[in-house]
Amino acid sequence: MFPPASLAAGEALAEDARAADNPHAFMLARLVWPASATVSRPAGRALSVVLDAPLPEGVRAEAVEARYREDLDALAGLADEVYVEVPLDDALEERLDRLGTHGFRAKVRCGGGAVPSATDLARFVRTCRDRKLVFKATAGLHHAVRMNGEHGLLNLLAAVVFEGDEEAALEEADASAFVLDATAFAWGGRAAAAAEIARVRRELFRSIGSCSFVEPVEELAALGVLPL
Numbered sequence: 001m002f003p004p005a006s007l008a009a010g011e012a013l014a015e016d017a018r019a020a021d022n023p024h025a026f027m028l029a030r031l032v033w034p035a036s037a038t039v040s041r042p043a044g045r046a047l048s049v050v051l052d053a054p055l056p057e058g059v060r061a062e063a064v065e066a067r068y069r070e071d072l073d074a075l076a077g078l079a080d081e082v083y084v085e086v087p088l089d090d091a092l093e094e095r096l097d098r099l100g101t102h103g104f105r106a107k108v109r110c111g112g113g114a115v116p117s118a119t120d121l122a123r124f125v126r127t128c129r130d131r132k133l134v135f136k137a138t139a140g141l142h143h144a145v146r147m148n149g150e151h152g153l154l155n156l157l158a159a160v161v162f163e164g165d166e167e168a169a170l171e172e173a174d175a176s177a178f179v180l181d182a183t184a185f186a187w188g189g190r191a192a193a194a195a196e197i198a199r200v201r202r203e204l205f206r207s208i209g210s211c212s213f214v215e216p217v218e219e220l221a222a223l224g225v226l227p228l
Helices: 011-020 094-102 118-130 153-161 164-169 192-204 214-222
Strands: 033-036 048-050 062-067 082-087 104-108 135-138 178-180 186-189 190-195 204-211
Touching: 011 186, 048 192, 062 214, 082 135, 082 178, 094 104, 104 118, 118 153, 118 164, 153 178, 153 192, 153 204, 186 192, 192 204
Parallel strands: 033 048, 048 062, 062 082, 082 104, 104 135, 135 204
Antiparallel strands: 178 186, 186 190
């Protein structure tokens, strides 16, 4: 329901149902839903609600997502997980400190209207890691690996996992440089076991948001990461 797809509510629910029937539906988590679309909201589906309007009474959300605001207290108690989107500017560290104080999580935009540089995105990753601040990434992560100036989801995973090589990992455009299977994830001569990936997913890099489930799945399958 968000750009660039911008589907109507019924179409979005149908697309979500198709994703749930996909052989790789284990990758599918919450349905991201705008607070403004209250009339047609799905029942019985785990939701992460984007606060483009006040959260309606009676709506149960596992998570809420909002843009950074000075009155962060207004977001407290809306859900167990609160993700706050922060701009990658000079105030990044200060804002992330405030999120940590409130017990909130961070959200970073990787594309859409503007694609952040590898340097800026790497800075975000390092700052969250230093503060042990969980984050999610959204917008633009339709590709498995960096392509046409757009960030790849495996690039971002490598930047999070392989500390000290964040920029290089984000700038890697050679898909063959990445190896991911049931036992380990490897890139650039470095490797991390499955248990380490699970820890990073749990403690730092929680998820990605995408208006397309099929595109990243097909690219991961083409790389041999997922079975066809």
